């Protein structure tokens with residue numbers, strides 16, 4: 001699988017998720033088997049560029065190649081300028097966001113709202129492709145609403161305009177996250193273009209990834225929400241796709257070590273004050289459903305220092321480790337802290 005000149009390790013990708021797929025999380029997912037990761041959206045608006053948030057989002061130090069940055073906006077000249085700005089700061093792929101239904105983005109007629117105005121959408125693609133020498137990719141939904149699924153037409157126009165890859169989330173903008181992702185439109189996009197197509201939406205297991213690839217004929221899968229608190233899903237999916245074998249789930253000890261390493265990286269990236277606060281959601285995802293976590297969560301969320309957060313996690317891990325019955329396997333195949341304990 002290639003994006004322009006970049007040969008990827010495999011075809012299992014991390015979805016861009018604002019507020020989640022920061023550099024520490026992307027690096028963890030890559031280390032655990034993801035073939036490619038796209039950074040969170042960086043604002044195209046130059047007034048926002050010096051914000052701490054945007055500066056962090058464009059920090060790629062130590063990130064494996066190719067470094068991909070997603071941009072969003074509704075003004076072609078501003079998007080072209082944002083693409084150049086990011087390429088100057090090390091981006092090797094520019095991804096255009098026409099897939100995000102977030103109000104913050106859509107109110108300004110960017111993200112998936114752009115799909116409703118094909119002329120504007122393609123104008124942006126053309127302007128960005130002209131502006132930079134690196135591959136430009138497009139992420140979109142299946143259309144603005146179920147009665148207007150225009151992903152195939154947009155994909156063809158985007159291909160003519162020079163995009164190097166197209167990712168499709170199998171929902172319309174109006175669906176937001178309701179219902180199930182549908183894969184027929186993704187299959188139709190794949191059949192209509194020659195550039196690689198990535199299937200996205202509701203992929204949460206190796207078997208689902210395989211089924212979606214088979215159903216759509218897509219070149220790769222992209223996983224978002226199922227990776228939250230479960231970054232090892234990438235090695236599980238990649239291994240299954242490569243060999244047909246189910247990889248053993250991580251042991252309790254490995255999950256504990258991964259969570260600890262993730263947190264240390266997270267604090268180093270954000271600094272202690274912000275890091276402690278933004279770490280809470282990640283810890284909550286890792287531990288959701290784990291025995292003892294519900295009772296501990298409120299107390300954990302009041303902790304104000306990295307050392308105390310780590311100590312709290314260590315104590316929970318010790319308690320869980322003693323809970324395990326002797327002779328019981330350390331891991332069950334679903335891989336979550338919680339379900340493994342319940343098994």
Ligand SMILES: Cc1cc2nc3c(=O)[nH]c(=O)nc-3n(C[C@H](O)[C@H](O)[C@H](O)COP(=O)(O)O)c2cc1C
Nearest residue numbers: 015016017018041097099100169201202223224225
């Ligand atoms: C918290 C969150 C933030 C997201 N932020 C972005 C974003 O910045 N850009 C984007 O293109 N998609 C964004 N998405 C959409 C995901 O990339 C993905 O398309 C969607 O979640 C469907 O995939 P999944 O079912 O595997 O989660 C976001 C999704 C979530 C849950």
